[in-house]
Amino acid sequence: MGLIAIGDIHGCSRTLKVLLEALSLGAEDHLVFLGDYVDRGPDTRGVIHQLIALSKRVRCTFLRGNHEQAMLDWLSGEEGTYWLHYGGEETLQSYMQGGKLDFPATHLSFLKSTTLYLETPEFFFVHAGLRPDRTVQENIRHAEAEVFLHYRGHLRVAVPQWEKCVVFGHTPHSAPILTDRMIGIDTGCVFPERLGLGRLTAVRLPEREMVAVANQEFR
Numbered sequence: 001m002g003l004i005a006i007g008d009i010h011g012c013s014r015t016l017k018v019l020l021e022a023l024s025l026g027a028e029d030h031l032v033f034l035g036d037y038v039d040r041g042p043d044t045r046g047v048i049h050q051l052i053a054l055s056k057r058v059r060c061t062f063l064r065g066n067h068e069q070a071m072l073d074w075l076s077g078e079e080g081t082y083w084l085h086y087g088g089e090e091t092l093q094s095y096m097q098g099g100k101l102d103f104p105a106t107h108l109s110f111l112k113s114t115t116l117y118l119e120t121p122e123f124f125f126v127h128a129g130l131r132p133d134r135t136v137q138e139n140i141r142h143a144e145a146e147v148f149l150h151y152r153g154h155l156r157v158a159v160p161q162w163e164k165c166v167v168f169g170h171t172p173h174s175a176p177i178l179t180d181r182m183i184g185i186d187t188g189c190v191f192p193e194r195l196g197l198g199r200l201t202a203v204r205l206p207e208r209e210m211v212a213v214a215n216q217e218f219r
Helices: 013-023 044-054 066-075 088-094 105-113 136-142 145-150
Strands: 003-006 030-033 059-062 117-119 123-126 165-168 182-184 199-205 209-214
Touching: 013 044, 013 199, 013 209, 044 059, 044 088, 044 105, 066 088, 066 105, 066 145, 117 136
Parallel strands: 003 030, 030 059, 123 165, 165 182
Antiparallel strands: 003 199, 117 123, 199 209
């Protein structure tokens, strides 16, 4: 079985399609999506449709990003206009059909089914990161959703106390982060106008082989 982690997609459905084709997936592969499927890009609806269809033929784990959480909070009425200014307007636009909002129940179920992390014997997958002054197991015991969804403090630490490698997205970088204990693969897919960004990146594990494609939405 091959583990493949995929970084932040942010509504870029055409780019996701090209990356999946580049990966040449096999029946034994296990895809781990690191969250932030929604917002900012033009086709959140198309992204989620692709992911649901993909999960029917390949093993997939879908982690929750801070943008999914913001969207769920808005849909449940727990937030005001925060999500709309956070990329939510583009997401709602992708769900407009004939001048009306058409949000499939299957898409809501998909969002609600996302999880905060995945642990394997060699790796820990999470959207944003973990506190570096705690072991992975200590982070799990504290179970701080705010850390899993938003944290960036580990990026300022050379050697975290983690007992295994943590794979994450959330913070865009011009090149993947690749150290003994950190793999960061958010390469700013939805930001092609920013120098060095504009790619959707995946990593094959345990080989640590990077596969990246350029943004296809804004050409």
